[in-house]
Amino acid sequence: MRNKFFLFLLISCCLGASCTNTKTQENSESIQDSNVFVDQSNPSANLNDDRRFVSDIVTAFIKAYNERDNEKINSYIHPEAGIMFIHRPGAMDWFEKVSKIDFERPVPSYYPYANADHTYQIEYEVAPKYDCASEKWNKMGLFVDLTTATNLLNPIAANLNEFDDVQLDTDYRKQIQLAEKDSYRVVLTTPTPLIFHVKQFGDRWYVTILDRGYADCGA
Incomplete structure (x- = not known):
């Protein structure tokens, strides 16, 4: 009888250990799955995804620009959103x-x-700045700024309203917001700089702003 009792106790211990190992493994797998999920939602991972697609639109737009290819370059402009041009006719x-x-x-x-x-x-860095006093950029190259929120058009609209009494209707203000919200600034520091903004609509990327006023120190 005593032998049967010890045999039963041994089997019970083995089963308990097996269950414990199984639960430990399940918990470990659950943690690993959780870590994978966190990695996929990591903002830096999303930026890496953006880099792949942004590099394509940036390269293609500059190529069409240099080739003066109207048809090609206009394929990178959203048919409804259009493109906003910034320039400096005076001060x-x-x-x-x-x-x-x-x-x-x-x-x-x-x-x-x-x-x-x-x-x-x-280079994926904060966009360079131009100093009109020295007539120099603080760094040279082709830069895509994925971190700085675009806020160009609204301040211009506010200045036009205050100093030139230019009133923009509600629909036009919505178009302004559409052009710059979630867009990325691209700066190419060639002798005549090329500066534009790219933005995603659905599964495609487009150019929404062409900034021809920045680095213009003539006014």
Whole structure:
């Protein structure tokens, strides 16, 4: 009888250990699955995904720009959102929305599109700044700023309203917000700089702003 009792006790211990190991393994697998989920929701991982697609639109847009290819470059402009041009006709910045780019009719008309050939690699950093006093950039290259929120058009609209009494209707203000919300700034520091913004609509990327006023220190 005593032998049977010890045999029963031994089997019970083995079963208990087996259950404990199984639960430990399940908990471990659950933690691993949780870690995978956290990694996928990591903002830096999302930025890495954006880099792949942003590099494509940036490279393609600059290529079409240098080749002066109207048809190709306009395929990178959203058919409904259009593209906002920023320029500086005087002391203040101005902007206007157009539906397409025409290399024979630059916006503004007095500022032809200059070649932007370069040999830079894309750098994902805060966009460079231009100092009009020294007439120099604080760094040279082709930069995509994935971290700085775009806020260009609304301040310009506010200045136009305050100093030039330019009133924008509600629909136009919505178009302004659409152009710059969640967009990324691209700066190419060629002798005549090329500065634009890219944004995702659905599963495609488009250029929503062409900034031809920044680094213009003539006014």
